[in-house]
Amino acid sequence: MAVSMMTEVQHRFIETNGIRLHYVTRGEGPLLLLLHGFPEFWYSWRHQIPEFAQDYTVVALDLRGYNDSDKPEGVDAYRMPELVKDIAGVIRGLGYERCVLAGHDWGGAIAWAFAYEYPELLEALIVLNIPHPARFRAGLQMPQQLLKSSYIGFFQLPVLPELVIQAGDYAALTYAFRGMAVRKDTFSDEDIATYKEAASKPGALTAMLNYYRAIPSSPFFQKSWGILEVPTLMIWGEEDTALSKELSMQTEQYVSDFHLRYIPNCSHWVQQEQPEQVNRYMREFLALERRLHGQA
Known part of the structure; x- marks a missing residue:
């Protein structure tokens, strides 16, 4: 899958918010913009790109700090307001007025924030295994979720998380993907090697962890939330x-x-572990929204 996926997409770069971001694209039509999570990159959408390229211009982004995108230094460069500005710049820079935005994990957190900040740029929102920010904040009051989220505190330490993740040829990444997956054949050796290669690029791992280190100073995690008017689909793997x-x-x-x-x-890696089901739910939702809005 890795080799064929790499050759079937076009690799491009776009300038936005003072940095250069890498993305892959395939297909023609309305824009479907895909945002990955941690510790992934655009490749986590490999099962969705060919499926939706039949009807959309599919763009799978490397978020700032990841893979071949720029990796600005300092924790403040990874605060939510900067991440949201990146996405607005990508949509406009690609020449679109609106798009369907889909995000998983950290990409989903950015998608939630973006939907509140720029609802006029969205036709619809799809989030995968990432809660609404108000629900996540409430969830941290539950002992069970607080325990599950303890890694967030660890990731905010300097240097040590990088050393732990790099140890044993990035054994932590192998465990994160295969150890968390319900279907143990979800990730091939080639898939794991592809993720390790992206995380080992100069500056990438620290940049990826800086998303977590920026949490305490980001207003996104303290604000109050109103009613979002953007049509939204949430897909949730129950064994996260x-x-x-x-x-x-x-x-x-x-x-x-x-x-x-x-x-x-199905685990946290929902669009990779159950791609056919995820693709079906996404298609049903998008078809419904088109009918409701009188689109072909």
Whole structure:
């Protein structure tokens, strides 16, 4: 999959918010912009790119700090306001007025923040295994979720997290993917090697961890939240070991047009572990939104 996926997409760069971001693209039509999570890069969407390129211009971004995108120095460069500005610049820089935005994990957190900041740029929002920020904040009051999220505190330490993740040929990455997955054949040796290669690029690992180190100083995690008017689909792998299923519940109180789909026997890596189910739910949601808005 890795070799064929690498050759079937076009690799490009775009200037936005004072940095250069790498992305891959395939297809023609309305823009579907895909945002990956930690510790991934655009490759985590390898099962969605060919599927949705039949109807969309699919763009899978390397977020700042990841893989071949620029890696600005300092924790402040990874605060949520900067991450959101990156996405606005990408959409406009590609020549689109609106898009469908999909995000998983950290990409989903950015997508939530973006939807509140720039709702006029979105046709629809799709988030995968990432709770609404208000629900996540509430979830941290639960002992079970607090324990599951303890890694966030560890990642904010200087130097040590980098050393731990790099040890044993990035054994922590292998464990993160295969250890958390329900289906143990989800990630091939080639997939794991591809993720290790991206994380080992100069400056990448520190940049990736700086997303977590920026949390205490980011207003995104302290603000109050109103009602989001952007049509939203949440897809949730029920066996997520990092995020409790309870975090997905009660989200409808924050989103006026909300759709929730659970996938049983599926981990945090939902779009990689159950791609056919994820693709089906995404297609059903997007088709529904097109019909509701009178689009072909």
